[in-house]
Amino acid sequence: MSLDLLQFYRACNPSKPIDMSASEREKYYIDFSAVRSRNIIDELQANITLFSPNTATCQLFAGHIGCGKSTELLYLKSILEDAGFYVVYFEASQLLDLADVDIGEILLAIATYLSQHFPPAIAPEATGIWQSLLREIWKVFNREFQLGSMPHSVQIATETLQKENQHPSLSSELRTISTYAKHSPELRWKLRQYLEPRLNLILQAINTEVIEPAMIDLQQQGYKGLVTIVDNLDRLEAIEKPWGRLQTEYLFVDRAEQLCKLNCHMVYAIPLTLIFSTEFGRLVQRFGSDPKVLPAIPVRDRRGQIFPPGIDLLQQMVLARAFPDVARERRLERLPQVFDNAQPLERLCYISGGHPRNLLRLLHRWIEKERQLPLSRNVLEVAIRERCHQLLLSLSEPEKDLLRRVADRQRISPTENSQLLLHNLFVFEYQDEDGSWFDLNPILLEAPAFAR
Structure with missing residues (x-):
């Protein structure tokens, strides 16, 4: 033929990227580790499955844009699933404007995709800490919309959250917020002002109301743990923040503490330029290990x-x-x-x-x-x-x-x-x-x- x-x-x-389902992986995936001098994906996997299966880890993965990182991360996802872990992989660019990002938006994106990709039976609702946080965020958004021009979805979200006995899907609420913020610099700025003094509360909400309840249910289903892979943050633009700090160094050096505080295994794709930055030493200190670089x-x-x-x-x-x-x-x-x-x-x-x-x-x-x-x-x-x-x-x-x-x-x-x-x-x-x-x-x- x-x-x-x-x-x-x-x-x-x-x-x-190529499909990494079990059937397609055998057809398309080429293992380049022998000529790259080391098997970086095996190293990332071993740090989770061998050295720290029961304790949260935080690993960094770098390489040229287009050198195959997404394919390798999807391969990592597939072999971790084969090893018995529940893995959530997502592309941060779907919810974030990579030319203008702050730590709060990254945390909301992680919460969005975690809550969205859990099995329906354990998908979290907008209750507890999340209910009060979301209610206040919608109030902030409402003040930004001119009278009579408020999108219908914002009106519905606000009205729903105001009803104590109604608990909407957390993932849908967070996705709507992130989508508005991504496409509106004004809303993004207002959201940032609201989130910054509440970052510890947001981390608490992610850990206690999203990750930890899901971990209990996943372990009851036979999973060994939860891994979150955040791809495309390597595409962050190295622009200067208003105070003169490069966005890439600000997020992964200055705000590393928040990225490391999630109570599950985390793998972040980071810009290759950080490996050659004068801030590299601080980056390693903050995360506790060297980034893995895909050549x-x-x-x-x-x-x-x-x-x-x-x-x-x-x-x-x-x-x-x-x-x-x-x-x-x-x-x-x-x-x-x-x-x-x-x-x-x-x-x-x-x-x-x-x-x-x-x-x-x-x-x-x-x-x-x-x-x-x-x-x-x-x-x-x-x-x-x-x-x-x-x-x-x-x-x-x-x-x-x-x-x-x-x-x-x-x-x-x-x-x-x-x-x-x-x-x-x-x-x-x-x-x-x-x-x-x-x-x-x-x-x-x-x-x-x-x-x-």
């Missing part, structure tokens, strides 16, 4: 030589999307259905720098340009030149000089512009038995300004 172009195109969507997949070694094991696994990642129902050892035989020979696929994997989303984005563009199978090398080269040109346009001469210095030294210092280097995907981090090292995005090396 021939490969369907549209089906392959959809399977290579760079914005969609890119090496396509070259630190001496600049092609690294075949990394390229081979990246090829498997592409072929899995083309032939998910074919045994892994047989997929390579079907390569001629996708590419006119083996060289274009090898070239694609190399030029991606071992960055999965870069690879899939370039493959997507390649398919869009060629619009037929098998894909040819000539069209790939056009897509590569376009991407190289896009990257160069965003760089000034001083920034190019900085990139050349990083490439020569293979390291980044805290005083350098890590936001430019890492967040914009000009530089990738790799790991081998000798530790971490850095190299330029191989697409940049196509330009004469960076040619070696």
